[in-house]
Amino acid sequence: xxxxxxxxxxxxxxxxxxxxxxxxxxxxxxxxxxxxxxxxxxxxxxxxxxxxxxxxxxxxxxxxxxxxxxxxxxxxxxxxxxxxxxxxxxxxxxxxxxxxxxxxxxxxxxxxxxxxxxxxxxxxxxxxxxxxxxxxxxxxxxxxxxxxxxxxxxxxxxxxxxxxxxxxxxxxxxxxxxxxxxxxxxxxxxxxxxxxxxxxxxxxxxxxxxxxxxxxxxxxxxxxxxxxxxxxxxxxxxxxxxxxxxxxxxxxxxxxxxxxxxxxxxxxxxxxxxxxxxxxxxxxxxxxxxxxxxxxxxxxxxxxxxxxxxxxxxxxxxxxxxxxxxxxxxxxxxxxxxxxxxxxxxxxxxxxxxxxx
Numbered sequence: 001x002x003x004x005x006x007x008x009x010x011x012x013x014x015x016x017x018x019x020x021x022x023x024x025x026x027x028x029x030x031x032x033x034x035x036x037x038x039x040x041x042x043x044x045x046x047x048x049x050x051x052x053x054x055x056x057x058x059x060x061x062x063x064x065x066x067x068x069x070x071x072x073x074x075x076x077x078x079x080x081x082x083x084x085x086x087x088x089x090x091x092x093x094x095x096x097x098x099x100x101x102x103x104x105x106x107x108x109x110x111x112x113x114x115x116x117x118x119x120x121x122x123x124x125x126x127x128x129x130x131x132x133x134x135x136x137x138x139x140x141x142x143x144x145x146x147x148x149x150x151x152x153x154x155x156x157x158x159x160x161x162x163x164x165x166x167x168x169x170x171x172x173x174x175x176x177x178x179x180x181x182x183x184x185x186x187x188x189x190x191x192x193x194x195x196x197x198x199x200x201x202x203x204x205x206x207x208x209x210x211x212x213x214x215x216x217x218x219x220x221x222x223x224x225x226x227x228x229x230x231x232x233x234x235x236x237x238x239x240x241x242x243x244x245x246x247x248x249x250x251x252x253x254x255x256x257x258x259x260x261x262x263x264x265x266x267x268x269x270x271x272x273x274x275x276x277x278x279x280x281x282x283x284x285x286x287x288x289x290x291x292x293x294x295x296x297x298x299x300x301x302x303x304x305x306x307x308x309x310x311x312x313x314x315x316x317x318x319x320x321x322x323x324x325x326x327x328x329x330x331x332x333x334x335x336x337x338x339x340x341x342x343x344x345x346x347x348x349x350x351x352x353x354x355x356x357x
Contacts, residue, residue, distance in 0.1 A: 007089050008082030011069035039141040041068050043149055046123045047116045048093040054115020055095030058108035063094040063189070084328060087289075096189055100203075102179040106171055109182060113168045117154040120146055183211060188219045196330040197226040213243035215256040220244075222259065226334035234341055238267055254285040261285045262293040266338070269300050270345055276304050292318055292335050296342060303346055315343050 004010075014037070021030035045067045052065055064073035066088040071081050083089065095112060097105055124146035131139035156165040171178050190204050205227055211220040221244040229237035238245075244260045245267075247253070254261070261282040268275045283297045299314035318339050326332035 006082065006084050007086055008069040008084070035138060035141060039138060039145055043120070043123070043142060043145040044068065044091040046146075047120045047149055047153065048091045050115040050117070050119025051093040051112055052095060052115070053119070055093070055112040057115070058095075058097075058111035060095035060097050060108070060112060063096055064092075065094075066092045094189065100186060102182050105182050106174050106178045110168060110171045113164050113171065117150055117164050120150045120153065124150055180211065180217065183207060184217055184219045187223045191219060191222050191226070191331050192329055194328065194330050196333045197230040199330070200227055213241075213247060215247060215253040218244065218256050218259060222331070225259075225263065226331050229334050229337055234266075234270070234338075238263055249285055255287060258286045258290060259293060262297055265297055265300060266342065269304075269342065274304055276301075279304065292321055292339075295321075296339060300342065308346070311346060312343075315339055315346075 004013075015034075018030045018034045021027065024030075045065075048065050048067055052062055056062065062074050064071055066072075066083050066085070068089060069083050071083045071088070073079060073081060093116075097108065124143060127139055127142040127146055130136075131143050153164040155163060156169050157163050158166050162170075167181070170181060187204060187208060190200055200223070205223065208220045208223050211217050213221075221241040224240040225237045227237075228240045241260065241263065244257070245264050247257055247260065249257055249261065265279045265282045268279055279297075279300060283301060286294050286297055288294050295314050295318045299311045299318070302308075302314060303311035319336060322332045322336040322339065326336065
């Protein structure tokens with residue numbers, strides 16, 4: 001992704017445009033849009049701050065907080081840096097327990113989860129009280145947005161991402177399912193850390209092998225695949241997630257399983273006779289939100305359709321994305337290696353001679 005299209009720079013551009021329009025006949029509209037954006041930022045920041053404070057009450061260590069265009073991180077001192085991820089644009093807070101004990105974490109993590117909705121509810125009561133006295137437009141906007149965010153996060157529902165309310169009930173219920181959920185969170189933090197997969201915690205790798213394959217546990221698949229790819233070879237990495245590749249793909253699970261689908265594509269492409277029909281079918285289950293896998297899938301299809309120029313151009317784009325991402329997330333080093341494996345296959349005489357079926 002070009003630097004100009006990251007959340008930070010898009011927001012700077014938006015602010016500049018609003019300032020520019022404020023000197024025209026559209027000043028009122030520019031002010032209204034700016035007010036809504038500012039209120040949304042404040043409301044989302046309060047919600048994520050609530051998660052952080054809840055985490056601190058649970059004894060967690062603060063890692064980072066992202067809202068809109070900025071990220072506040074501790075590395076080791078607190079600092080504000082531009083947000084590079086659109087996935088975190090709506091708000092994301094991360095804290096880490098000092099001790100990995102799933103049984104204890106089930107109780108502690110409820111503080112972290114509840115912190116967001118509780119702070120939002122408190123903010124709603126305060127903004128409502130102020131609005132009742134001032135009748136100011138901004139206070140009204142804050143009241144409405146705080147109430148909306150509270151209901152959106154506190155009401156239990158399950159989807160691609162579970163609401164705070166749903167997670168809280170899961171933790172309150174306890175048991176194996178709650179511990180599995182927390183194990184997935186811990187693995188995700190390792191995957192999203194700046195450390196390269198070859199440096200990941202061996203204990204977490206062993207814990208990952210104990211996780212039962214399911215669409216909800218795909219973080220385990222990422223961890224195992226990247227770790228073995230960097231420390232061994234592609235064959236062992238692919239074998240380490242064999243159970244995930246066997247999971248049935250449905251309309252409900254295909255989003256979560258797109259990484260497994262992509263590895264199945266690569267398995268086929270690296271074979272002597274790539275199955276073009278299978279690779280096309282698996283490509284239809286992928287989403288552009290995962291730019292690296294999606295573009296790499298397009299590159300494979302382009303190559304098998306005898307458009308080598310397009311294939312190499314797409315791989316070049318993937319490599320640029322991975323190099324940029326590797327400055328923040330260590331797993332991109334594994335993505336670079338995986339892309340190199342595909343490029344080498346295209347370059348090899350065997351790949352030139354292979355016949356898609």
